[in-house]
Amino acid sequence: MLAAKLxxxxxxxxVIPQGTYSPLYAAKGAERVAVRAFALDRxxxxxxxxxxxxxxxxxxxxxxxxxxxxxxxLEDWKGDLAAGDAKDLRKPVTSVSRxxxxxxxTAKGKRLPTPDEWEYAAAASETKRDASRERSFxxxxxxxxxxxSASKIAAVGGSAPNxxxxxxxxxxxxxxxxxxHAAHKGHGDHMYCASSAIGAADPSNYPAFxxxxxxxxxxxxxxxxxxxxxxxxxx
Amino acid sequence: xxxxxxxxxxxxxxxxxxALLGGTAVIATAAARGIGKTSTAYAPIPVHTETEKIIxxxxxxxxxxxxxxxxxxxxxxxxxxVNLDVVEKKMRLADGVEYTMWTFGGxxxxxxxxxxxxxxxxxxLKNAASSTMPHNIDLHAVTGPGGGAKTSLTVPGQESIFTxxxxxxxxxxxxCATAPVPMHMANGMYGMILVxxxxxxxxxxxxxxxxxxxxxTKGDFGAKGLQDLDMEKGVExxxxxxxxxxAVDALTGDKALKAKAGERxxxxxxxxxxxxxxxxxxxxxxxxxxxxxxxTVAQHNVQTTIIPAGGSTIVEFGVENPGDxxxxxxxxxxxxxxxxxxxxxVEGKENKKxxxxxxxxxxxxx
Numbered sequence: 001m002l003a004a005k006l007x008x009x010x011x012x013x014x015v016i017p018q019g020t021y022s023p024l025y026a027a028k029g030a031e032r033v034a035v036r037a038f039a040l041d042r043x044x045x046x047x048x049x050x051x052x053x054x055x056x057x058x059x060x061x062x063x064x065x066x067x068x069x070x071x072x073x074l075e076d077w078k079g080d081l082a083a084g085d086a087k088d089l090r091k092p093v094t095s096v097s098r099x100x101x102x103x104x105x106t107a108k109g110k111r112l113p114t115p116d117e118w119e120y121a122a123a124a125s126e127t128k129r130d131a132s133r134e135r136s137f138x139x140x141x142x143x144x145x146x147x148x149s150a151s152k153i154a155a156v157g158g159s160a161p162n163x164x165x166x167x168x169x170x171x172x173x174x175x176x177x178x179x180x181h182a183a184h185k186g187h188g189d190h191m192y193c194a195s196s197a198i199g200a201a202d203p204s205n206y207p208a209f210x211x212x213x214x215x216x217x218x219x220x221x222x223x224x225x226x227x228x229x230x231x232x233x234x235x
Numbered sequence: 236x237x238x239x240x241x242x243x244x245x246x247x248x249x250x251x252x253x254a255l256l257g258g259t260a261v262i263a264t265a266a267a268r269g270i271g272k273t274s275t276a277y278a279p280i281p282v283h284t285e286t287e288k289i290i291x292x293x294x295x296x297x298x299x300x301x302x303x304x305x306x307x308x309x310x311x312x313x314x315x316x317v318n319l320d321v322v323e324k325k326m327r328l329a330d331g332v333e334y335t336m337w338t339f340g341g342x343x344x345x346x347x348x349x350x351x352x353x354x355x356x357x358x359x360l361k362n363a364a365s366s367t368m369p370h371n372i373d374l375h376a377v378t379g380p381g382g383g384a385k386t387s388l389t390v391p392g393q394e395s396i397f398t399x400x401x402x403x404x405x406x407x408x409x410x411c412a413t414a415p416v417p418m419h420m421a422n423g424m425y426g427m428i429l430v431x432x433x434x435x436x437x438x439x440x441x442x443x444x445x446x447x448x449x450x451x452t453k454g455d456f457g458a459k460g461l462q463d464l465d466m467e468k469g470v471e472x473x474x475x476x477x478x479x480x481x482a483v484d485a486l487t488g489d490k491a492l493k494a495k496a497g498e499r500x501x502x503x504x505x506x507x508x509x510x511x512x513x514x515x516x517x518x519x520x521x522x523x524x525x526x527x528x529x530x531t532v533a534q535h536n537v538q539t540t541i542i543p544a545g546g547s548t549i550v551e552f553g554v555e556n557p558g559d560x561x562x563x564x565x566x567x568x569x570x571x572x573x574x575x576x577x578x579x580x581v582e583g584k585e586n587k588k589x590x591x592x593x594x595x596x597x598x599x600x601x
Contacts, residue, residue, distance in 0.1 A: 072364065072392055135467065139453075143463045146335050146422070148367040150391070174367075196414035206466060209415040210368065217369040217390040224391050226367045 008233060011108075013039040014165040015235050021120040022132060024208040026201050035120040040113060041230035042166050043156040044175065045104060047077075048089030050096065053104050055081060060100050069097035072223040090155035092173050092228040098220045101176045105231035112178040113232035115215070119208075122169040124162040132205060141207035144170045150225035170207070174214050176229035283378075286400045287312040287353035294318070297346035300480045301492055303442040303503060304349040307431050312353035319346060321362045321370045321389070321411075321424075328450055328476060329483035329574065331459040336423035336481070337370065337411065343481030344446035344507065345409070345426025352404040352433050357396060358383065364392035369413055371395070375545070376407035376428050384412035404432035406529030406547040408505050417509050421451055421469055423481060425507035427547060432531070439551065440498035445486065445577060447515070447542070447564060448507035449474035456573060472510040477569040479562060479577045486562065486577030494554050496583030501551045505529075508544030511566075515540050515548065517579065518561040524551040539565050554581045555589045 005015055016039070020032040054061045061080040065073045075095050077083050084091075096104075098112075105111050113121070125131035132138075159171040169175070196213075197203045214227075292314040296304045322341045328334040339345025350356055362370050369390045373382035377399045380386070387395040410416075411424030427446065451469040452462035456476060468475065479486050486492060494500050506513040516539040525534045529547035534540075542548050554560070562577035563570040570576050592598045 070392075139463075139466065142418070142466060145367070146464060150365040150367060196416070204466070204470065206415045206418055210418075213369055213388075213414045217388055222390060225364060226391070 008039040012042050014042050015039050016121050016164050021123050022201050024201055024212050025199055033116055035116050037235040038117055039233040039235045040121055040166055044092035044168055044228045044230045046156055047083045047091050047093045050093040051083040053107060060103055068099060069221050070223045073097060091153050092156055094173055094225055094228045095223045097223055098176050101229040108231060110231035110233045112176055115177040115179060117232055118177045121164060121166055124164055126160050126162055129163055138207060141170050145207060145210055148226055173226045173228040283402050289314050289355050295348055297348060299342045300344050300444040300446060303347055303444045307351045309351060314355045314357060315350050317348055317356055317358045319360050323366045327482055329457060333461045337419060338423055339426050343423035347444045348428040350401050351431050352401055354401045355398055356401055357398045359394055359396050360387045360389050361394045362389040362391050366391040370411050371413050372409055373412035374409040374428055376401055376430050378402055381412060401430040404430045406503055406549050408545050408547055417469055420509040421464055427505045429503060439501045441494045441500045443492050443502045445479050445502055446505040446507055447479055447513045449511055450476040477573040477575045483574035491578035491580045493580050496554055496557050496581055499553050503549055504542060505547045506542040506544055510544060512544055513542040514565040515542050516563050516565040518563060520552050520560050522550045522552050556586055557581050557583045
């Protein structure tokens with residue numbers, strides 16, 4: 001058991017202990033959702049990481065992706081194996097489809113985090129496991145999200161780690177989860193106008209609305225310049 | 236006792252007058268109270284099933300504020316293609332103050348759209364690949380789910396298309412309605428669409444597009460640098476800035492609106508909010524006509540008109556004399572301290588019959 005945990009840590013993951021979090025749209029009587037312990041990459045997958053993956057797995061190179069991803073797939077690379085200079089290789093990989101992210105994690109013996117796992121880990125600040133109701137935390141996330149720019153993505157690892165030792169969940173890019181539509185399930189197609197506030201656990205949690213909206217627009221093939229991923233694993 | 240009865244009667248009369256607009260059921264009630272006949276103007280409530288015949292197709296010419304597209308000269312409905320591009324970019328909010336604006340067409344307020352009642356509008360909403368957020372559009376002129384918002388949520392790099400028939404004439408606000416809506420609106424995502432009535436609008440010499448809105452920044456008014464949205468100020472409805480056309484001084488100095496003495500002026504005025512109602516006033520003028528709330532009824536001889544958040548008004552007036560007319564929200568602290576000031580510079584010959592300075596500090600030669 002200890003050896004298994006050590007292996008996860010050595011492979012760049014943090015073990016996130018079990019606990020609960022408050023989803024944006026909770027079922028009645030289940031305002032807090034339990035999440036089992038799991039492991040999560042401490043940093044988003046970089047272009048350098050993804051370059052190694054496509055070297056070994058030619059099926060995920062841009063020139064052969066065909067209809068398996070939107071036409072923006074790895075569009076900021078100069079060629080199949082030209083992912084940029086040393087600086088670029090430290091940036092989170094973006095413009096990847098969910099299928100590609102899934103394949104990457106599978107190749108590493110990992111998987112994509114579920115939306116619950118991602119949200120649970122992302123509720124943590126540097127000092128608290130659940131900072132999701134703190135005004136200063138919400139305010140910081142709004143600032144990160146609005147300053148996000150497709151043309152100016154910073155390298156991974158530049159921000160302070162959260163209480164679990166995980167970095168960059170909010171600072172750099174949106175991130176894929178295993179089931180992008182789970183976060184607003186039950187909310188039907190009311191993710192527009194003021195009606196998206198109906199049933200929301202905390203209408204002040206604008207960052208959660210922003211993430212839910214982004215997820216609601218995604219399918220397996222979508223690629224966005226500001227959407228990357230990190231992997232999870234069972235702990 | 237007599238007084239009470241008189242009061243009650245007067246109350247009922249007023250009630251009936253209002254109710255007359257509401258429909259037959261209420262009219263029946265009013266009639267039962269002996270108020271009188273119902274043959275006076277009462278508005279029909281149409282449920283549209285047929286639409287006007289669509290002849291031809293055109294691409295709408297869209298303009299940035301304060302410009303307005305040319306009046307429509309067609310005497311028939313057509314298919315109008317509207318291409319709106321959503322762009323997120325850093326823009327000037329005041330001197331030395333920047334803000335990351337989310338825009339319809341690269342400016343705040345967004346592009347002005349002008350169509351004719353009965354037109355079939357095909358709206359193409361493109362979200363730039365450089366955007367970080369999905370966006371959509373809710374046009375208040377649309378009869379349909381979310382005013383178009385339900386079908387137009389668009390991820391960066393993609394396009395959504397929907398069509399609607401412009402059933403109701405009037406001046407309508409449009410805005411992004413993506414969750415969280417207040418944030419998308421606080422960041423600049425609004426504009427206006429004019430649905431000209433079939434018979435058109437009266438000819439004027441100048442038309443302008445002015446839209447009031449608020450910005451909620453972490454820094455105080457005038458604090459330099461790139462400013463972030465302050466959500467708390469938004470929730471508390473305490474804006475840092477209240478401006479016309481997306482920035483402090485967007486309508487002053489070189490950018491002032493211009494007209495000549497003797498001309499007739501029409502201003503399409505919107506209030507995007509996101510929170511505040513505007514008490515729109517032009518210092519040194521009286522509105523000859525006000526199309527209240529952007530609808531069909533004209534009020535006349537108005538000093539200050541109220542514009543609801545997410546609403547509009549059309550004001551018309553003749554300019555008689557040269558000088559600077561000042562556009563304000565007459566909730567005057569906003570004008571003085573938060574930026575709600577604009578200018579209409581009128582050039583031309585003085586008409587002393589209308590106004591003449593006689594004695595005082597402002598009189599030349601005194």
